[in-house]
Amino acid sequence: MRTQVGIIGAGPAGLFLSHLLARAGIDCVVLEARSREHIEGRVRAGVLEQGTVEVMRALGLDARLTRECMIDNTLDIRFRDGLIHLDLPALTGGKHVTIYGQQEVVKDLVAARLAGGGPLLFEAEVLALDGIDGKAPTIHYRHAGAEHALPCEFIAGCDGFHGVCREAFPPGALTTFDRVFPFGWLGILSESPPITEMTYVNHAHGFALCSRRSPRVSRLYVQVAADEDPEQWPDQRFWDELRVRLGEGAGELVTGRILQKGVTPVRSFVAAPMRHGRLFLAGDAAHIVPPTGAKGLNLAVADVRVLARALGEFFRTGNPGRLDRYSDTCLTRVWKTVRYSTYMTNLLHRFEAHSPFERQLQQAELAYVAGSRIGGAMIAENYVGLPFDDD
Numbered sequence: 001m002r003t004q005v006g007i008i009g010a011g012p013a014g015l016f017l018s019h020l021l022a023r024a025g026i027d028c029v030v031l032e033a034r035s036r037e038h039i040e041g042r043v044r045a046g047v048l049e050q051g052t053v054e055v056m057r058a059l060g061l062d063a064r065l066t067r068e069c070m071i072d073n074t075l076d077i078r079f080r081d082g083l084i085h086l087d088l089p090a091l092t093g094g095k096h097v098t099i100y101g102q103q104e105v106v107k108d109l110v111a112a113r114l115a116g117g118g119p120l121l122f123e124a125e126v127l128a129l130d131g132i133d134g135k136a137p138t139i140h141y142r143h144a145g146a147e148h149a150l151p152c153e154f155i156a157g158c159d160g161f162h163g164v165c166r167e168a169f170p171p172g173a174l175t176t177f178d179r180v181f182p183f184g185w186l187g188i189l190s191e192s193p194p195i196t197e198m199t200y201v202n203h204a205h206g207f208a209l210c211s212r213r214s215p216r217v218s219r220l221y222v223q224v225a226a227d228e229d230p231e232q233w234p235d236q237r238f239w240d241e242l243r244v245r246l247g248e249g250a251g252e253l254v255t256g257r258i259l260q261k262g263v264t265p266v267r268s269f270v271a272a273p274m275r276h277g278r279l280f281l282a283g284d285a286a287h288i289v290p291p292t293g294a295k296g297l298n299l300a301v302a303d304v305r306v307l308a309r310a311l312g313e314f315f316r317t318g319n320p321g322r323l324d325r326y327s328d329t330c331l332t333r334v335w336k337t338v339r340y341s342t343y344m345t346n347l348l349h350r351f352e353a354h355s356p357f358e359r360q361l362q363q364a365e366l367a368y369v370a371g372s373r374i375g376g377a378m379i380a381e382n383y384v385g386l387p388f389d390d391d
């Protein structure tokens, strides 16, 4: 087997890229370390920007999404002295976000890829890359108990934060930027109808978030210690704490059977440049944003959109111009998104190290946004998604 583009990882970045390349008539192979059941069951993101939905639509992959998604036109932020209610279409010239679970996106993209003939290999773990400085790189992977080599023209490293591709850059070729926040999010999925509005909470006990996955399934988070053991949070403790943090907003809260519970770290990480030779990084392999603002998956889609276009131009015309600009084009958007996610994280969380002065500033910022159309519009236009940076 040989291919034009070897894609490592079948998360959103790798799967979207495989569809975009297939549509452009470019041959690719996707290698995924985990099983299909595992990647389809992984509970993660749920908020899709309009640009992400448009990519699914353009690929003809939006049939189930259109039937089952929920459109969100508002974002509420509760804080000590009040409520910020953001009307997204009014503040952004008609835009909204779409609620549809990441694992549903993954299921739709996997099914369509396999129906289109793949190749998409599960339980195919990439062990090493070589030749990324030349014109014929090779991916070495293990599948069904044997080791294989996949010669390619390009490699797309879509293997997430813990993958092998970033490590394949030669020493000194990457600069990394990292900020680890001193807390995490305890997230649950609950079999209970969600509260009406997507709600972020800044409370003296810490951040909370009420989101949803369907009319009958809520996705709820509370800020906890970075190293928190979910076992310390029996169901009743979670509901009691969420109720306290929601304050007046708790009136609407309905509890239910908890289906899943886990702790997510809150961190920012950027690796630059996102390309070395014939290896291109995309999605979480190159950058992580704090979850506040729901940007990670959307950023992965924005990267592979740029990459697919650049590879398309190269294979059509031989012009490497867009490939050469890939990293700069993506990083402009990445840093704007890091800025926004950091702003939202700082605005909404309890920082143990904050002085009384800093706590007052945080409340003043919330009160300012509550009373300012411009302050609200800044949050809203980032939340619905910045325009794609097309060059």
Ligand code: FAD
Pocket (backbone or CB within 6 Å): 008, 009, 010, 011, 012, 013, 014, 031, 032, 033, 034, 039, 043, 044, 045, 046, 047, 048, 102, 124, 125, 126, 127, 158, 159, 160, 161, 162, 163, 164, 187, 264, 282, 283, 284, 285, 291, 293, 294, 295, 296, 297, 298, 299, 300
């Ligand atoms: P991944 O989804 O991590 O996929 C990488 C894939 O590569 C994996 O399947 C992995 O198994 C595979 N892989 C790794 N190593 C190898 C190897 N050696 N060989 C082969 N395969 C390999 N983002 C949003 O936009 N909106 C949200 O609402 C949101 N909420 C979130 C909530 C939580 C709790 C979490 C944890 C994240 C959230 N995110 C959100 C972030 C989002 O989930 C990620 O940014 C997204 O999954 C990135 O996609 P990816 O394809 O780059 O990486």
Ligand code: DHB
Pocket (backbone or CB within 6 Å): 044, 045, 046, 047, 198, 209, 211, 212, 219, 291, 292, 293, 294
């Ligand atoms: C989710 C929603 C958000 O608005 C966010 O910032 C992070 C995660 C979610 O639905 O999982």
